[in-house]
Amino acid sequence: MGLFGRGRPKRQNGHDEAIAHYEAMVAQAGAAAEAEGASGRWDDALMLSEVSLKAVLALQRLEPGDPRHLHGEAATQYFHASALGRNGRVAEAVAAADRAAALYRLLRPQSPARYDQLIADAEGRGERWRAELAGTVAGAPADDIADILGSAAVRLLEGQPLSPEEARGLSAVGITAAGAGSARVELARTHLTLADHLSAEAPDEAWTVRQLRLHAHDLFAEASEAQETEMRYRFGDYGTDWARTLLVLARQDHESGDTSSLQDHCGWLAGVLGQLRPYTLVDGPTAELVQEADMFLQGVGSW
Structure with a gap:
C-alpha cells in the first residue's frame, strides 16, 4: 500500500454533510411518526411528521429537482395528512393529501404502474378528509x-x-x-x-x-x-x-x-x-x- 497507506478519506464538504444530516432526519422522524400513529399517539405522530417534512423540504432546497426528494416529500405529505386530520386540522390534511397526489403525478412518467396506485391512494386520503371537513363545517355554529x-x-x-x-x-x-x-x-x-x-x-x-x-x-x-x-x-x-x-x-x-x-x-x-x-x-x-x-x-x- 506504500509507506503512508491509502491515507485518510477526504472529509465531506458542508453541502454533503447537510444532505446526509437531513436524509437521516427524514428516515428517523418518518419511521418514528408512523410508529406513534400505529399506537394511536397522533399528537406525537404529528410532531414527528412535521420534523420529517421540514427535513425533506430542506433536501429539495439543497438538491432542487432531484426526483428522490420529490418522492420523499410526497410520501411524507401522504402520512402527514393523516396526522393533521387526526389532530383536528382537517383543512390542512386535505391540502397535504392534495400535495402528495400532485407530486406523484409529476413523478408518474418514471413508473406509471407504480405511481398510478400511489396517486389513487393519495386522492383517496384527500377525499376522506374532504368528507370530514364538509361534516365539520356543516355542523359548525351559524354565528359569524x-x-x-x-x-x-x-x-x-x-x-x-x-x-x-x-x-x-x-x-x-x-x-x-x-x-x-x-x-x-x-x-x-x-x-x-x-x-x-x-x-x-x-x-x-x-x-x-x-x-x-x-x-x-x-x-x-x-x-x-x-x-x-x-x-x-x-x-x-x-x-x-x-x-x-x-x-x-x-x-x-x-x-x-x-x-x-x-x-x-x-x-x-x-x-x-x-x-x-x-x-x-x-x-x-x-x-x-x-x-x-x-x-x-x-x-x-x-x-
Whole structure:
C-alpha cells in the first residue's frame, strides 16, 4: 500500500454533510411518526411528521429537482395528512393529501404502474378528509366566524377554556386550539393562528390581535429562557414564528411612535435573528425573513 497507506478519506464538504444530516432526519422522524400513529399517539405522530417534512423540504432546497426528494416529500405529505386530520386540522390534511397526489403525478412518467396506485391512494386520503371537513363545517355554529374567533381570542388571553361551540367553530377553519396545559411554544402558535385569522376576518379587532401577538412573544421568551426542548432542538421551526411576531410588533411600534416598546421588541428581534442565522444556509424562507428583519432593524437604528 506504500509507506503512508491509502491515507485518510477526504472529509465531506458542508453541502454533503447537510444532505446526509437531513436524509437521516427524514428516515428517523418518518419511521418514528408512523410508529406513534400505529399506537394511536397522533399528537406525537404529528410532531414527528412535521420534523420529517421540514427535513425533506430542506433536501429539495439543497438538491432542487432531484426526483428522490420529490418522492420523499410526497410520501411524507401522504402520512402527514393523516396526522393533521387526526389532530383536528382537517383543512390542512386535505391540502397535504392534495400535495402528495400532485407530486406523484409529476413523478408518474418514471413508473406509471407504480405511481398510478400511489396517486389513487393519495386522492383517496384527500377525499376522506374532504368528507370530514364538509361534516365539520356543516355542523359548525351559524354565528359569524369573526365572532367565534373574537370570543375564542378573549378566552385564550384570559386563560379560560373554550366552549364546545367555539372549539367547533375554530375546527371549521382548521384551528386546533392548544389548552393552557400545553407546551408554551404550541400555545404561542395558537395565539398567532388566532391573531392571523382574526386580523383577516375582523380588522376592527386590532387591539385583541396585538394582545395575542404580545402574549405569543411572552410565551416564546419564557420557553427560551426555560430552555425547553422545542426551543433547543427545533428553533429553526419555532424561531421563525417568533421572529415574524417580533417584526410585526416592532413595525407597529415604529408606526405608532412607541419608542419604548420599539426598543424592547427590536432588542428581542436582534437576539432571535442571531440564533436563526445558521438556518439561513439551508432554508430559503428563513433567509428571506432574516434579510427582511435585518433591513428593518437597520432602518430604525443600530443593532
